Amino acid sequence: MCTWAELTTGRRIKLLRGSDLTQLALAEAADVPYGLVRKAEQDRCELSIGSLLKLAAALQTDPTVMVGQQAPRQGMSLGTRAALRALSDAVHESALGEWDGCEDPSGVEALSEARDGAWTAYWAGDTVTVSALAARVLMEGQARYSTASGAERERLGLVLASTYRVAASCATGYGYRDLALSALTSAKGLARESGDPVLGALLDSTLSWTYLRSAQLSRAVAVAERAALRIEPSFSTSDRPHLLAYGRLMISAAVAASRGEDGSAADTYLSQAHAAAARLGSDMKLHGTNFGPTAARTEAVGIAVALKDYGRALTLSSHPDMRTLPAGMSKVARNRYRLDVALAQASSGLYDAAGDTLVKVGLDAPEWVKHQALPGVIGRRLASVSTARVRRIGELIGVPLIG
Known part of the structure; x- marks a missing residue:
């Protein structure tokens, strides 16, 4: 399979155009002749810099993507x-x-x-x-x-x-x-x-996640930990906003520690998050952030999965409080949790259950799931049993799970 850089410019234009635009519509949007688009996709002409820039703007992408210097996000x-x-x-x-x-x-x-x-x-x-x-x-x-x-x-x-x-x-x-x-x-x-110290703390929680997604795990932990120390509440007297911010920061630190396979640190941070959630007593939303008992429980499952403790993840997910997720839980949070459960199921040999969970995610969040890495990981594990079923699941949710 060719990498993005190995494709011809014409092939890249065709893939970026996808099914959203016809060649004629692309030509009109870019204000270039229809024949230019048709020839460009067939690699029968050399695009000028001006035409390249116009086409990139019409396709809502960067010129560097057009010429193969960087790849577009999969499925976008x-x-x-x-x-x-x-x-x-x-x-x-x-x-x-x-x-x-x-x-x-x-x-x-x-x-x-x-x-x-x-x-x-x-x-x-x-x-x-x-x-x-x-x-x-x-x-x-x-x-x-x-x-x-x-x-x-x-x-x-x-x-x-x-x-x-x-x-x-x-x-x-x-x-x-x-x-x-x-x-x-x-x-x-x-x-x-x-x-506003609470909003400042939540900004650091987002920064920690940004570092996590960039595989800068030590920075992700350090940012969350420093911010948590600045806002650390007294559990007997602190107000709910401070408890929410502190709990969310402890989750950020625990998740990053688990990705670095530091189980001891992850458990320490997670216990603090559970303490803050218990003190809150119920789920709370502030500045676009949700935290409370539900978040602490679902994130604990994801942390166990990251540490490859799949038995613990399944035990936590089967707790009576987890059998029915709250109606107010967001679509993204709900399906992040489901993907963690599906990976734990697949890794424990519960292939049918994992497939069913993955289908739930794909049907509930069809656009979101395209940009997640876990479906591919789960699909490869299911393929060890039945590639045909994995392909059917991929077709059903609109995500190619195996090559």
């Missing part, structure tokens, strides 16, 4: 690529003060509502809506923030910081590390100016 649709490009533009242009066209920006209440909508869309796996709402908040919010003062400026700062955070979370999920770090840089500055 044209709509998702366009959404991430728009989100990237908003993150950078808003921070640079390039908010032309925002002469009459929305007020704090409307921007807060849009920010909340972006978080809801994020946890539902709806990247297009995340981008549309977050871009609006960042551009209009920064325009208003530049002239605001007093209480309005403080509230706008918190709204903007939280919105940069959802942008960073979305970017991290797709492997766009540099975009995530840019968004978090802007968010941290706003959080410091607004003086």
